[in-house]
Amino acid sequence: MRRIWGIIKKDTVLMIAWILAILSCFFVKPSFEYLGYIDYTTLALLFCLMVIVNGLQNIQLFQQIAIFFMKKIKTTRQLDLLLVGLCFLLSMLITNDVALITFVPLTIVVLKILRMEERVVHIVVLQTLAANLGSMCTPIGNPQNLFLYTYFDMSLSHFMIMILPFVMLSLILLLIHIFMHRNQSIETPKIYQKEDTNITYLWIYMILFVLCILSVLHLLSIFYLLPVIMIVCGFMDRKTIVKVDYLLLLTFVGFFIFIGNLKNIDMIAQFLNQIVNGYEMIISVICSQVFSNVPTAILLSGFTKNVYDLLIGVNIGGLGTFIASMASLISYKYITRIYPQYKKRYFMSFTKYNIIDLIVLVIAAEIFLLIV
Secondary structure, eight states: OHHHHHHHHHOHHHHHHHHHHHHHTTTSOOOGGGGGGSOHHHHHHHHHHHHHHHHHHHTTHHHHHHHHHHTTOOBHHHHHHHHHHHHHHHHHHHOHHHHHHHHHHHHHHHHHHHTOGGGHHHHHHHHHHHHHHHGGGSTTSSHHHHHHHHHTTOOHHHHHHHHHHHHHHHHHHHHHHHHTSOOOBOOOOOOOOSSOOOHHHHHHHHHHHHHHHHHHTTSSOHHHHHHHHHHHHHHHOTHHHHTSOHHHHHHHHHHHHHHHHHHTSHHHHHHHHHHHTTOHHHHHHHHHHHHOHHHHHHHHHTTOSOHHHHHHHHHHTTSSSTTTSTTHHHHHHHHHHHOGGGHHHHHHHHHHHHHHHHHHHHHHHHHHHHHO
8 A cells, every 4th residue: 555655756747747636626626526526538549549559559550660860870960850750750659758758778788789878868858859849740649639639539631731741840840950960870770679579469469559540530339449459458468557657537537526516506617618718729838838838738628619729838838847747857867867967958858859849849939829
């Protein structure tokens, strides 16, 4: 029990979610109506995607992809483009968190082999930016997108039309950051993978992943798919289910209860409606800096119908502070644990790039939303 409590205490957002949920219960009497607050579709989709991505990680797929391209590297710029580009592209499919958990440790290993560890801050900061920005491109790229996509029953075409301009601008910003640094020749790093990818498992996971995408697109019920994924993945590798981020799912439940209760408190609901409506984008950016973008998406969704402004706001709002996107803390923890001497340098570099990109994207969003 102590161990479980210790894990929960370390997750600040989870604690906040449930403290708010419990406090709200004093204003809205607990009842079976609480069950109606919870978006079970989002939770089921998130669970299934996490299970499948865990499976793909366990068979070393993403590492194999990186190592394949690593053999062709000749310059520092190519190295930056590869390591940052992989985070940007793969975060669209495997989420920003998983992209960083996979590629930040690989980056550290590569730089140690090349004896270029002084570049670790520069590359990891850009990888963090890339994962947060790239993940906005798809409904499954991050938890807030998945929630908003299912909660508002969005269409894929409208989602892409609204978000693609910001993905393209983000890519341009990342390329500018990379090309501003001096290019040097390097020896091709020699990295060997201990295990080959299990092709049979790969095919099974990819089929399940495609079925998940069909579910996201409203072509297949997730509640038919959920037991299939649990049985198949549990039989193949139990760790895929054990390693699911259940604390994230519990965080969602806590916020669902809190927001459901807020809607039933007339005075607060009217006040939040007045503040949020018409200012969804900028309010969500500001709130994300303090509460993080996932809780902000869940909170504000209860008080607006303008999903597109909210979608843009919580995605670009993932830039800024360390907690604006909780994925940013993953990179920070790796750096401070392995390179404590770079802690201040990392903070300064992270803040500089995040503030610059956040300002550019907020200005672009204001112009874009005026046009459309």
